[in-house]
Amino acid sequence: MRSVITRRRATIRRGLLTGALAGLLSGVLAAAVALGVAQLVAGLTGPLGSPVEAIGEVVINHTPVALKEFAIAHFGSDDKNALVTGILLILIGAAAVAGILAARRLWQGLGVLAVFAVAGVAAAVSQPGATGADVVPTLAGMVTAAAALVILVRLARSAFPEVSRRVIDDGSAAAGIPVTADGAAAANDPAAPPPPPGPRAGPGQPAGSSRRRFLITGAGAAAVAASGGAAGQLLLGRFSVASSRAQVRLPVPAVAARAVPAAAQLRVGGLSPFFTPNAQFYRVDTDLVIPQVAPDSWALRIDGMVSRPVEITFDELLRMPLAEADITLVCVSNAVGGPYAGNARWLGAPLAMLLRRAGVRAGADQVLSAGTDGMTISTPLQAVLDGRNALIAVGMNGQPLPVAHGFPARMVVPGLYGYVSATKWVTRLTVTTFASQRAYWTQRGYAAQAPIKTESRIDVPKPLAQLPAGRVPVAGVAWAPHRGISAVEVSVDNGPWHAARLAAADGIDTWRQWMWAWDAVPGLHSLRARATDGTGVTQTSQEDPPFPDGASGWDSVVVTVT
Numbered sequence: 113m114r115s116v117i118t119r120r121r122a123t124i125r126r127g128l129l130t131g132a133l134a135g136l137l138s139g140v141l142a143a144a145v146a147l148g149v150a151q152l153v154a155g156l157t158g159p160l161g162s163p164v165e166a167i168g169e170v171v172i173n174h175t176p177v178a179l180k181e182f183a184i185a186h187f188g189s190d191d192k193n194a195l196v197t198g199i200l201l202i203l204i205g206a207a208a209v210a211g212i213l214a215a216r217r218l219w220q221g222l223g224v225l226a227v228f229a230v231a232g233v234a235a236a237v238s239q240p241g242a243t244g245a246d247v248v249p250t251l252a253g254m255v256t257a258a259a260a261l262v263i264l265v266r267l268a269r270s271a272f273p274e275v276s277r278r279v280i281d282d283g284s285a286a287a288g289i290p291v292t293a294d295g296a297a298a299a300n301d302p303a304a305p306p307p308p309p310g311p312r313a314g315p316g317q318p319a320g321s322s323r324r325r326f327l328i329t330g331a332g333a334a335a336v337a338a339s340g341g342a343a344g345q346l347l348l349g350r351f352s353v354a355s356s357r358a359q360v361r362l363p364v365p366a367v368a369a370r371a372v373p374a375a376a377q378l379r380v381g382g383l384s385p386f387f388t389p390n391a392q393f394y395r396v397d398t399d400l401v402i403p404q405v406a407p408d409s410w411a412l413r414i415d416g417m418v419s420r421p422v423e424i425t426f427d428e429l430l431r432m433p434l435a436e437a438d439i440t441l442v443c444v445s446n447a448v449g450g451p452y453a454g455n456a457r458w459l460g461a462p463l464a465m466l467l468r469r470a471g472v473r474a475g476a477d478q479v480l481s482a483g484t485d486g487m488t489i490s491t492p493l494q495a496v497l498d499g500r501n502a503l504i505a506v507g508m509n510g511q512p513l514p515v516a517h518g519f520p521a522r523m524v525v526p527g528l529y530g531y532v533s534a535t536k537w538v539t540r541l542t543v544t545t546f547a548s549q550r551a552y553w554t555q556r557g558y559a560a561q562a563p564i565k566t567e568s569r570i571d572v573p574k575p576l577a578q579l580p581a582g583r584v585p586v587a588g589v590a591w592a593p594h595r596g597i598s599a600v601e602v603s604v605d606n607g608p609w610h611a612a613r614l615a616a617a618d619g620i621d622t623w624r625q626w627m628w629a630w631d632a633v634p635g636l637h638s639l640r641a642r643a644t645d646g647t648g649v650t651q652t653s654q655e656d657p658p659f660p661d662g663a664s665g666w667d668s669v670v671v672t673v674t
């Protein structure tokens with residue numbers, strides 16, 4: 113008798129486990145159906161309705177600054193993929209729980225789905241530019257997911273009858289007495305026969321066939337999810353502005369940049385090229401979905417403390433006298449030695465000219481610019497009007513702006529970190545005061561005044577490189593945009609500073625390459641570099657993190673010479 117009970121217990125435990133797995137699978141498949149259908153519908157209504165991206169945007173906009181700096185430092189430009197992966201993992205986990213709950217009590221599983229539907233809808237409508245249509249993908253996804261969950265759970269229950277049973281502690285479970293999902297003992301009569309422990313699921317129904325039906329339906333759900341997702345992805349292509357970008361013809365600049373001296377580019381393998389190719393240019397923004405702004409719907413509005421607010425269309429902008437300027441852009445989140453800096457030849461309308469058209473009124477000290485993604489950026493008016501090459505740019509290295517870099521138009525101001533100067537997809541400039549309005553990052557504690565700090569970066573040798581003894585080039589780039597670079601020095605093992613050779617300068621707004629020939633001797637060595645800007649100030653050794661106004665300190669690499 114004893115061994116019979118033990119065996120029954122084991123059977124029931126195994127049954128409960130299989131049942132839980134079937135529930136889990138039902139939940140995860142229902143969630144996959146939700147995402148696939150939502151993606152398909154978003155393909156019709158527009159990219160802002162994709163629930164995962166919408167939730168991701170909300171997460172980005174509410175991420176504490178420390179976490180954001182951590183993500184940028186550790187995931188780099190992949191931080192967005194890391195975020196989407198994280199959201200998907202949480203979703204899968206919740207879906208698994210919902211499925212296990214649903215197997216016992218359907219309404220609990222449906223309740224978890226409903227919570228996600230509310231979150232997805234709220235996230236979708238909270239995005240700048242979102243319309244009522246953007247809630248449709250999440251709702252459609254949730255309705256189909258609920259249907260899938262109901263069907264799969266029903267099938268799971270008949271395929272694995274243990275699914276809907278609970279073990280109760282009074283030993284009746286051990287005796288094989290099932291309790292229904294509604295909590296009532298189905299066979300409270302101790303004399304009732306125990307349920308068949310074997311592969312037979314119910315009276316007259318071979319479990320094999322109902323299990324097959326469960327698996328086939330599950331595979332169908334997976335297929336719906338995958339094909340919906342793929343079709344949605346294809347349909348979303350319709351919202352791309354790639355083809356209208358391809359049709360843009362950039363005008364010849366009224367004010368061309370001077371030719372870059374050939375000696376601005378040193379011949380050292382592994383050194384950052386003087387101009388960063390567009391495809392390699394770093395990208396930093398808060399957007400999971402890159403804004404797609406068609407040039408014919410684009411306009412730039414200038415308002416606020418101006419005598420005549422103006423609105424400029426893209427065609428009007430292209431007909432204005434455009435200027436070319438070589439400007440190095442740097443992100444405040446760039447760590448010492450980090451990759452978030454790039455140099456390009458920009459083509460655009462002088463910002464000062466545009467503001468003068470509108471007529472800036474006395475008392476203003478800030479230009480608050482806004483992108484279609486809802487980003488706001490505040491720039492000191494004085495920096496825009498002091499004669500530097502501040503632009504509403506339409507061209508980057510001879511091409512229309514890449515979509516990820518602000519197509520059709522963005523702001524560029526030499527000397528200021530991107531978050532206070534470089535508004536992409538810009539559609540509005542409001543002349544105002546620092547006292548009355550704060551921008552996105554300054555609301556989050558970043559400095560309102562943020563000139564780019566003087567930095568030098570060692571590009572070669574790479575950290576932890578193994579080098580042969582002898583002449584070794586040590587080379588990199590140094591920047592102090594709008595002040596220029598006047599010297600770079602290199603020190604080995606904290607020894608004396610050696611002057612590096614500077615490449616020819618291309619004005620004061622761009623970075624400058626440098627190179628120093630090192631007579632390397634065997635051993636483990638550390639190399640450090642420091643720059644001096646055009647005003648004679650040497651880069652500080654004070655190590656500060658990027659928050660709140662840019663990282664400082666000397667870049668260093670450790671190498672082994674053999």
Ligand SMILES: Nc1nc2c(c(=O)[nH]1)N[C@H]1C(S)=C(S)[C@@H](COP(=O)(O)O)O[C@H]1N2
Binds near residue numbers: 393397
């Ligand atoms: N609309 C918009 N513009 C933006 C941002 C953004 O998130 N949205 N990020 C800013 C930041 S922090 C930087 S460093 C630069 C980066 O420009 P890039 O991606 O072209 O290199 O864009 C700036 N302009």
Ligand SMILES: [Mo]
Binds near residue numbers: 396
């Ligand atoms: Mo940035």
